[in-house]
Amino acid sequence: MKKHHSGGQRPQSKKPRANVLEVKEQEELMKFLIAQLPHKNRNNIKSLLKKRQVLVDGKAITQFNHLLKPGQRITLESASAPIARQMRGVVVVHEDKDLIVVNKNAGLLTTATDKENRETVFSILSNYLKEQDKSNNIYVVHRLDRETSGLIVFAKSKEMQELLQESWKQSADSRSYLAVIEGKLDPAEGTHRSYLFQSKIFKVHSSQDPDKGDLAVTHYSTIKSNELYSLLKVSMEPGRKNQVRVHLQDLKHPVIGDKKYGSKSNPIGRLGLHAWVLAFKHPVSGKNLRFETSIPGSFLKLF
Structure with a gap:
């Protein structure tokens, strides 16, 4: 009786399988990995996380305190993602x-x-x-x-x-920006309207003449302020090119680092504008999606 077990017929031998672990109870990822991988220390595990080699249900996770749920599968990849x-x-x-x-x-x-x-x-x-x-x-x-x-x-x-x-x-009202401006707005919150148009050299200008451009509406409120700068939450209708930058120049409080639109200071070496919140309805699933990033550290350092 012939045995057909030649090594070439085993695809597994050509490509080593990734290490797969199953989660039995709710606990933090680091605690789970330390228990499951006794041959690795905390630094080894942190390195795996940093290189995106730890996958939870197929998705690379880098946070050591990520909370695991029973039934989830942890895959340890042999190479960086x-x-x-x-x-x-x-x-x-x-x-x-x-x-x-x-x-x-x-x-x-x-x-x-x-x-x-x-x-x-x-x-x-x-x-x-x-x-x-x-x-x-x-x-x-x-x-x-x-x-x-x-x-x-x-x-x-x-x-x-x-x-x-x-x-x-x-969904324009569900998009919020963070802007760091020169000085302090008075009042601290409000709405600015104007008509925007673009010049031949691609600079956007603002006018109160409806015949000159397209209507743009910007809502703003102050989150933090000091003697030099203010951190604003800003939303737009409908959201035109350079709208926030031009409207804050209109208000005599330009975005820091924005030389093009009137700023005279650049304390963080970049434009003080960040797309903070994005929310919209998924066109296929119908699910409401909302994403929020953390406030950039360089913005907060000014306060």
């Missing part, structure tokens, strides 16, 4: 089959321009998705200025791009 290499300046906040929400650093363009073709959020995400499947594509839904940090959403299909852009105007 490729996302850690690729995503310089971009952190994935949410991803599903239809869309992807990321938090971008200041200094990254959303997409390439005629004048500039360096690495962008679009190119980084395109590479990330194509590494998973070469047929994957990414589509721009909205943009953030290069020097603005924060939340931005991309679609994974042309249909989803159109659905998101259709609903964008309705």
Whole structure:
């Protein structure tokens, strides 16, 4: 009787399987891993987390205090997840089959321009998705200025791009920004309206003449302030190019680091504008999605 057990017929022997652990009770990730991996110390485990080699139900987790639930499966990858290499300046906040929400650093363009073709959020995400499947594509839904940090959403299909852009105007009130401005607003909160238009040199201007541009409405409230600066929460209707920057210049309290629109100070070496909260209804699932980032540390240091 012949035995067909040659090594070449075992795919497992070619590619070692990842180590999979099952969670039995609710506990913090670090505590679980220390108990399950007696041959590794805390620093070894922190290194695994930092390199995104610890997956909880298939998703890379980096927080050591992440709370585990019974039934979840922990996978320990033998190599760093490729996302850690690729995503310089971009952190994935949410991803599903239809869309992807990321938090971008200041200094990254959303997409390439005629004048500039360096690495962008679009190119980084395109590479990330194509590494998973070469047929994957990414589509721009909205943009953030290069020097603005924060939340931005991309679609994974042309249909989803159109659905998101259709609903964008309705969800404008669910997008909040943080702005650090020069000085202190009086009153501390309010609304500013004007008509915006763009010059031939791509600078946006503000006017009270309805015939000159498109109506833009900006709501603002002060979160913190001192003698030099104020931290504002800002929302827009409908959300036009450079709207926050132009309107705060109108109010004689420009965004710090915004030389283009009247700022004379740059205490943190970047524009003091951050896309803080993003909320919208998922066009396919109908689920209400809401994402909020932490306030940039450089903003808080001023207060």
